[in-house]
Structure formats: C-alpha cells, structure tokens
Amino acid sequence: MPSFSARGSPHKQQQYQRRRQEIRQQRKSLPIASVEKRLVDEARKNDTLIIVGETGSGKTTQLPQFLYDGGFCQDGKVIGITQPRRVAAQTVAKRVAEECNDQLGRKVGYSIRFDDSTSNATRIKYMTDGLLLREALLDPLLSKYSVIVVDEAHERTVHTDVLLGLLKKVQHSRANASKNGKTLPDVLGHSQNLTQKSCQGSRCAPLKLIIMSASLDAKCFSDYFGGAKAVHVQGRQYPVDILYTYQPEPDYLDATLVTIFQIHLEEGPGDILAFLTGQEEIESLERLIYERARLLPPESSKIWVTPIYSSLPSEQQMNAFKSAPAGTRKVVLATNIAETSVTITGIKYVIDPGMVKARAYNPVTGMESLIIIPVSKAQALQRSGRAGREGPGKCFRLFQESEFDKLVDSTVPEIKRCNLSNVVLQLKALGIDDIIDPVGHQMARLPLDPMYSKALIVSSELKCLEEMLIVVSMLSVESIFFSPREKLEEARAARKGFESSEGDHITLVNVYRAAAECLEKSKNANAKEKTMEKALNRWCRENFINHRSLKHAFDVHSQIQGHVQQMGLNLSSCGDDMVLFRRCLTAAFFLNAAMRQPDGSYRALATGQSVQTHPSSVLFRTKPDCVIFNELVRTTQNYIKNLTRIDPLWLAELAPQYYATED
C-alpha cells in the first residue's frame, strides 16, 4: 500500500495531489515513455538486450518500472540495476521510490557498501556494480534476480567489465538448469553450501540481462553476447555549438584563461565550466582569474570562481552548485568529476582543453603513476554535452578540429590499465578459469587488496590481528593526515603526538586508538550520536586529521571485523609487544622489503629497483637499515610510502621460501 497517504489538512492534500500530478507529467514527457511497450516486448523475447539511450532519455529511472509493471517480478524475483557510482544508486532509488508513491526501502531500494536500504519487500534494487560482484561470491547464480540491468556500461569500469563476463556465465548456467529440468545444485558442480541453500529445489528461470549504454557504439557489447539485439532510445539534449581553435595552443592553462575572459566579455549570460586536470591547475588558474578580473572596467559584470574536485571538503564543493548573485558570472573549474559524477545546473559554456590526468600502471615494475594525456572522442563529447542540459550552449575546444579526429574513439577500458590482483582473485574464487586453495577463498571474501587480506590471516596466526585490522583499515582509505600549506608547522607538531620511531604502521595504530578513545569518552558521557560526531570532528581539527578519511577507516574496520569473526579468526592483540607486531608486518609484507644503500637510497629486494623513502614517512630522516613498505609510487622519483623498521634477519626467518639464507 502507498505509504504517502493523502490524509491530513486539505492544504496538504492539495499539495500532495499537485506533486503526484507533476510526477506523472514528468514521467510522461520523457523520451523513453513512448517506447515502453516495445522495450518490455523486446525484454520478453530476448535474453540479452542492449539499450542505447542518450543523455536525458530517462532510461535509468523508467526501464525498471516498465519491467516491474510488465510482470518481471513474479514469484518474488528482483530486478537489479547496477551503477558505477554510489551516489547514483542512492539518488535514483530515492527518485524512483517517489515515482512509485512508496517509501524508500520497500518496493524500491538501494544497496551500497556501508549503506543498505533494501528489505524483503524490495523488487527494484539499485546497487553499485562492485556490490553485485560481491553478492555473486555468496550466490554464484544470482538466483533471486529475474533481470539484471547494467547501466552506464559505456564507462567500462573494471567492475562493469568483470560483471558482464560473469553474467554471461550465469546466464548459461541458469539456461542449462531450466532446460534439463535440473535443480541448481546439480548444475553448479563447484557450488558451496550457501548456494545450495539459497537455490534448493527451485528451478531457476533464465536470467534476463539488459545492458544500457550512452555511447552510440553498442557493437562491442552486442558481439560479446552473440549478436544481442540493440534498441535505440532518443535523448533530450539541446544543441551545443562546438568551436575549435585555428592554431594549436601550446599552453592550455593560459588558453583557458584567455577563453574565460573572451566569453565573459563577448557572450551573453550563462555560467562557464572549464575542465582541468587536477587540484594544482585549478588553484593556480583561480588565482590568475581573480588577478585579471581586477583589471576589468568597473562597469563590466563580476566573476565568481568555484573550484570542484574530489578531495575538496564537501562544504567547499557545494559552492559550485550555488547560483551566482545577479550581475555575476560563475566560473566552475572542475576535474573530470564534473564529467559524470556530478551535474552542475546553469552551465551554458564549456571550455575543454582536451587533457585528462589518468592512472598508469606498469605491471613489470608494479609501479603506478599519474600522467596527463589527451581525452578520447567520447570524453570530449561527454564534456561538451554539459553545456546543453537546460538550453542551447557552446563548447570551446582548445585544440584544432584536425586534432579531434586524431583522438582515440574511447578511453582505454580501466581493466587494461590497472593492477588486477584483486580482480583475478575474485574471479578465481568464483570458479572462473582456475581453482584456488581455501585460504584464497577466505581472502576473496574480504573487500580488501589481496595483500591486506593475506596480512590479516598471517596476523591471526601470530596473535596480533587487532593491530593489523587497524593498520589495513587505515591503509585502505585516503590520506589520514591533513596538512594545509598555511599551517604546516602546526600540523607537524600535532602529528608528533602520534609518531612511533618504529614507523608509519604503528603511528597509524596510535592515531586510530586515540580517535577511538575520544569517541569512547563522549559515549561514556552519554552523549547523543550528533554530539559524539561533533566531538570527533573537533578532535580531528585539533590534530590535523582528515575527518572524512578517519570515518571511512572506522567503517572499513567494523565491516572487516565482522568478516574476520565470521571466518573464525581470533581477534587477539600483541599488547605492548611491538617487536612481535613488526615481525608480523614482516611476515605479511615480506615482498615489499627494502635495504638502505651507502648513498642513503634504498633497494627494493624483490625487484632490485632503486627507491627513496617518501618525505611523508616518519622514518624519512631516520633511514633505518631495512624497512618494509606498502606503496611504491613514481613521481619525480621512485618513492616508498608507509614504512616500518625491521631486522633484516627476520626476512630469512619468516619468509624462508623467498629469502634463502645468505650465510
């Protein structure tokens, strides 16, 4: 039954009716509304269907409702819709619940890490693609789903790509099951107890798979699924004028600056969105804009610059969504966060220098780095589209038209350019390609980098799981320490209070425990949750700790703690015996050991690479003879980060299979 009943005052009733009417009209006006019947028919006829829907077609909110009304949730089955991003799963689910006139978490819900709003009644479930992959570990046939809709498939995230491969396999298994009239456990020879329990006696219907993509190139998806049918749905987008430069621009930052003022002085009203590659560029361009704006004649309108990038505190991010006061033009300086993750309204002009910062991974050296490269055609298209959301717009590409033709069609899928150890482990646990031992299965259950999962198992044997759990939680999140340029000395002094001369791992444990103590104190004072939150926030400010990262670490900690307890690992602590803990770190991370060289540099033992300790490490000055490290990054030099001092003899003792004794 609808939970938003029309009871209450006549005024409220009126308001409610108006809102329902508004929603009905909005839904009816979406381009996808006119093809509802056709889409449902195609979904009935085809096991795999590809829907190419342009921006603004309404496919993400409407298609699951069409399928629900078309009877795809009979027998209590669920329609699952995957999204690459958490915030999309949340906001779309909220919207669709409202359209269904129901409370979120009943018929319509979402499920993302640390936040699950679904219930037994949920039939339309929005989730992140990574979360569905996790679900497949527990139920390899995804037996509770009648349909899986993979949205935004064109983005080709690792999770989406792996999911598509997996879903193809699930479709086969389920098709065979129903064909032979067998129950599921018969088909899945390798299935585990959990699977058998969830599918016992049921005959699974075939799994319907719908792939939704915004790019016009549906062929690769179609080919992969044996020539699956593709349906095109029109979008709703205003025309965007694309302008190119006549000459190549050697300095795109300067060209952006010039273009901003050209628009400001010569074009009509409307906000500007400029795409830059990172924080540093954004900060320096902001300064340059204000410097030059001072030279404008007093009668010309003002400029308001709002930066937005992911590590910017959220209160400051919100500025980019506010509208500028009358007589002022807003200039948003953004990274590619504004390409897909967030939509800023009021943008009429887009400036695209055509560059992007991307992660590069060298599998031979295991080294990751960030490089600035040209965007792809699809990316440039996505950027220009940001100017036509509310009316006709203009996009200024700061390169020549002939250069556009030379761009690659689409960005190289992530799966081809990152460290795959995590993915490979999960695939193996899912029974794809090869078997792994029971330890591997345990490791795959943990939502962590495999090396960290291994560390937890090792530390449970060495009786210091409590400390290791804290370390992997802290290492799994963005930087814990926060040091603004203007308060560098204060930040350094604050960190001194947590520092351990043994290294960064124990320093992180100290921070975590101090924060937990702060929370415990306010809990003992019977503070409400909000007050506790405030106390922790203040503590973080005083100690120059990144509050967002710390909270994330707490979330990870409690999730992993639940997992390791389920696995039956013993949550013991080594107390004050930090030698034991360092030995444990050595046993876990022996592959990442480095020896000091006479010149003060280090040699990574596994690869022989020459590396330097990173200045952020507490051991930066000490330079012990031998360390283990967690991260190897290449910037101006090869740096190792997150270090702990160890005794080199421990290596041969704790990892004899790897470090044959030299003497």
Place this chain on the structure above:
DNA sequence: GAGCACTGC
C-alpha cells in the same frame, strides 16, 4: 623534503 584524475568492495 612531496604532492594527491575519478570510482568501487
């Protein structure tokens, strides 16, 4: 004495 595109479990 450095430097952090964007996601996700």
